[in-house]
Amino acid sequence: MDEELVASVSKLQLPEAFLDFLNQNGLDPSIYIASHSTPRYIRLKPGCESETQVAEIEAEIEFKLKELCWLPHFYYLPPDVRIASTQAYRDGKIYGIDAASGAAVSALNISPGDHVLDLCTAPGAKLCMILDLLGSSGSATGVDIARHRLAASRTLVQKYSLGDRCRLFVADGTTFSLMPLRLQSSSKSCNDTEVEEKIEIYNEWTPRRPWKERKRMAKAREMESEIKDPELIFYGRHSGVVGLSKDDVYGHFEDIDVLQFGYDKVLVDAECTHDGSIKHIQKFEQWGWTTLSRRVLDAYRTDDLTVLQLKLLTNGFRLLKAGGCLVYSTCSLTVAQNEDVVEKFLSQQPTAELVEIEGAEKWPCRQARIPMTLRFDPQTSSTSGLFVAKFTKLSASSSLHYFSS
Numbered sequence: 001m002d003e004e005l006v007a008s009v010s011k012l013q014l015p016e017a018f019l020d021f022l023n024q025n026g027l028d029p030s031i032y033i034a035s036h037s038t039p040r041y042i043r044l045k046p047g048c049e050s051e052t053q054v055a056e057i058e059a060e061i062e063f064k065l066k067e068l069c070w071l072p073h074f075y076y077l078p079p080d081v082r083i084a085s086t087q088a089y090r091d092g093k094i095y096g097i098d099a100a101s102g103a104a105v106s107a108l109n110i111s112p113g114d115h116v117l118d119l120c121t122a123p124g125a126k127l128c129m130i131l132d133l134l135g136s137s138g139s140a141t142g143v144d145i146a147r148h149r150l151a152a153s154r155t156l157v158q159k160y161s162l163g164d165r166c167r168l169f170v171a172d173g174t175t176f177s178l179m180p181l182r183l184q185s186s187s188k189s190c191n192d193t194e195v196e197e198k199i200e201i202y203n204e205w206t207p208r209r210p211w212k213e214r215k216r217m218a219k220a221r222e223m224e225s226e227i228k229d230p231e232l233i234f235y236g237r238h239s240g241v242v243g244l245s246k247d248d249v250y251g252h253f254e255d256i257d258v259l260q261f262g263y264d265k266v267l268v269d270a271e272c273t274h275d276g277s278i279k280h281i282q283k284f285e286q287w288g289w290t291t292l293s294r295r296v297l298d299a300y301r302t303d304d305l306t307v308l309q310l311k312l313l314t315n316g317f318r319l320l321k322a323g324g325c326l327v328y329s330t331c332s333l334t335v336a337q338n339e340d341v342v343e344k345f346l347s348q349q350p351t352a353e354l355v356e357i358e359g360a361e362k363w364p365c366r367q368a369r370i371p372m373t374l375r376f377d378p379q380t381s382s383t384s385g386l387f388v389a390k391f392t393k394l395s396a397s398s399s400l401h402y403f404s405s
């Protein structure tokens with residue numbers, strides 16, 4: 001590194017342990033030097049982009065919104081602009097999401113009617129974008145192992161009025177097995193007598209559950225903690241859940257059925273060391289650098305993480321229907337959590353095929369070590385760091401052959 005770069009890196013005041021981590025993983029710390037000027041990104045919800053609405057937002061933030069040329073509906077703002085106090089934000093017309101995260105969701109190529117699984121949902125920015133791309137058809141299922149984090153996602157989708165087609169489960173993404181509710185033609189409506197008689201029918205979701213239902217859910221939670229069933233903590237009116245029985249929602253499927261009735265799209269935005277996001281790393285300045293070493297950089301933990309990442313990817317792929325596509329992303333830039341995981345996964349899954357990400361030629365990222373996989377690095381992309389790979393599940397006939405062999 002030349003002297004100027006060394007000086008810029010030292011201005012970042014990165015802790016020794018993090019610099020060692022970067023060094024061990026072959027990452028150049030200079031990729032973070034422009035992080036103080038990395039813009040913030042917002043996405044305007046469809047229908048909120050009229051000239052008048054944009055002008056109102058601009059007046060409030062006192063900045064002319066500039067649309068990203070490579071990602072539709074994304075605008076960038078100077079890093080110091082605060083959107084939380086704006087009316088547009090309070091009204092749920094705009095939400096903050098990094099452009100690289102937006103690219104990962106856009107790689108899914110979501111079409112109307114898709115049933116989408118988001119296996120590591122919280123805090124939920126990508127889920128919001130999935131729901132906002134789905135519009136008024138299809139469904140999204142969000143899963144996260146951390147209940148308090150998923151509860152924040154529930155708040156988020158409700159705040160942006162995006163929860164209508166969404167259901168959220170607290171569950172381990174490495175074993176989650178529930179299918180989209182595509183087998184039922186549409187959710188049946190039920191009257192009060194039916195609810196009384198058949199108490200297992202899901203009524204419309206409300207945060208204030210009737211006493212009887214709360215008691216039933218608490219009991220179910222108790223039992224679920226023993227058998228580790230996913231806990232449904234939110235479902236929208238058109239998520240397919242309303243009017244169904246618990247048996248319908250929690251129905252069991254054979255792998256062979258998954259090929260036909262599985263999810264059309266799966267996002268595995270896996271837990272990782274978050275080293276691509278210097279803002280995340282710098283939070284540890286307040287929490288203590290020793291916490292960073294213990295919670296993020298510890299070698300045992302990162303070894304465990306790569307095992308977890310592979311398991312999440314494998315299970316996400318298991319739940320994908322034949323011909324569907326899966327996007328694996330992490331906000332780490334280490335090879336161990338990205339290319340190595342992808343290579344191991346491909347060596348174990350004969351029906352998985354890496355595919356080109358449509359439109360990515362316009363994105364400010366570069367090809368990663370494996371062809372067709374991409375890396376956004378903070379310096380060249382002006383986004384947070386992100387790795388993205390896209391897979392498809394080979395056609396039903398090849399998959400059938402795979403499952404029968």
Ligand SMILES: C[S@@+](CC[C@H](N)C(=O)[O-])C[C@H]1O[C@@H](n2cnc3c(N)ncnc32)[C@H](O)[C@@H]1O
Pocket residue numbers: 101119120121122123124125126127143144145146149171172173174269270271272308331
């Ligand atoms: C990188 S964050 C996901 C960010 C999210 N996709 C978003 O866009 O806001 C990783 C998430 O994975 C969750 N997680 C960790 N282990 C998990 C597991 N075994 N199953 C499901 N979620 C898990 C964490 O609780 C965390 O919320």
